[in-house]
Amino acid sequence: MTGKDDGTGRTPGFRDTQLVDGPARPPGEIPPVPTPRSVTEGAVPLPPAESVPLSVICTVERHLDEILSSVPQPDPIELAVLDAQGLLCAEEVISQRALPAFDQAALDGYAVRAEDVAGARPNAPVSLAVVGESVAGAGVPSSIGPGLAFRVSAGAMLPTGADVVVPGVWTDQGTVRVEVLAGPPTGGYVRRTGDDVAPGDPAVQVGTPIGPAQISLLAAVGRERVSVRPRPRIAVLCAGTELVDVGTAPAPGQVVDVNSYALAAAARDAGAEAYRSGILPTERRRLTEVLESQLLRSDLVLIAGTFAPGGFDMVQEVLAELGQMNFRQVTMHPGPVQGFGRLGRDQVPVICIPGEPVAALVAFEVFVRPAIRLMLGKRQLFRRTVQAVAGQPLVSPLGYRQYLHGTVMRHPDGGYVVEPVGNGTEALLARMARANCLIVVDEDVTGVAAGALVTVMPLLLGG
Known part of the structure; x- marks a missing residue:
């Protein structure tokens, strides 16, 4: 899932975009070195990975492999x-x-025999009699012999006997007789049948x-x-008693449901046919009905909410009644608690991701987007990555793979420079909206020094 540095700070084959090719630092300018910044700033502190029971801990790769090995391949449609x-x-x-279905002229000019114009020069033009004209769409057969020319337009049927088209600009544009100043080789400016x-x-x-x-x-x-290969149908739902729809003014303790909008947009950008089903009901019977109906109409169901490994709220209980669901601690941040199962009569994949909006979109990038691309039949499941120079030091918790929103830009001396977005005082959604990449820090890395290389995943729309 990570690219290899070719020695220049670039990953071979990476497709640059306007975002990546944005503002660059002046040559020779060295980024200032601020106080080392924790990439978990503003987040709930993570427990040490070794303190989580082995029965519920899982690596990013293992959780992703389980998802990719279980998603269906939709049947082709016409x-x-x-x-x-x-x-x-x-x-x-x-x-x-x-x-083409017939021999035709590739451009406007004169259809002639190559041997008649082989010696044509600007100082020794060849004069030919113009005996007809053929335009695109005219299907009347015609022919020419030695010393004759046929005026033709691009796409017009070539007269029998002609084996070359002299571009009009190589002639005097004559209508009765034409002076040819240069002659193309045999077959020049002709599209042959097939x-x-x-x-x-x-x-x-x-x-x-x-x-x-x-x-x-x-x-x-x-x-x-x-x-x-059809677009997979993705149902996007959100769980949480604190959620209200975007058109409702939230009361104290309530928050607007942004995940169903963001995740539906992300799924569509990945190529899916996404349905925003909104907030799940809080009444058990109605909750069961909604989940069952989504399983019947979807190729994959995506639910964002606050879940716990081994813990059961009503949503987890209803999901468990519909099939085998596994909620586990994945060694990643943000959003370590993830869930996956295949539910209902048709064993539809259900992916549960964290309800915190930043963590939800990170989890989508890591787990859901590759699944959608696999269902589409794409060969390239993962976003391409590049190696970039860290513009400031970063620290990361041991045992967790860290995903941090950042901005990556070209450096005029070659390669890329990346910095985390914001300074920790801005709202998380505002910071995320300004990012154009994810900075990926592996589980065994606890610190990245300013000037060191770090893996970066550019977030390209439609990429």
């Missing part, structure tokens, strides 16, 4: 080609047509992402519909 944009092709599309695709050739192969170019090719070979 969609109109425009609706298939952004998805992976699930069939090998074989062309029944030749593309040059793009011949009948029986694969036009789009299995696993190909369908973008504008693929849609163009599918339309050209006559396909109105294509089989694709």
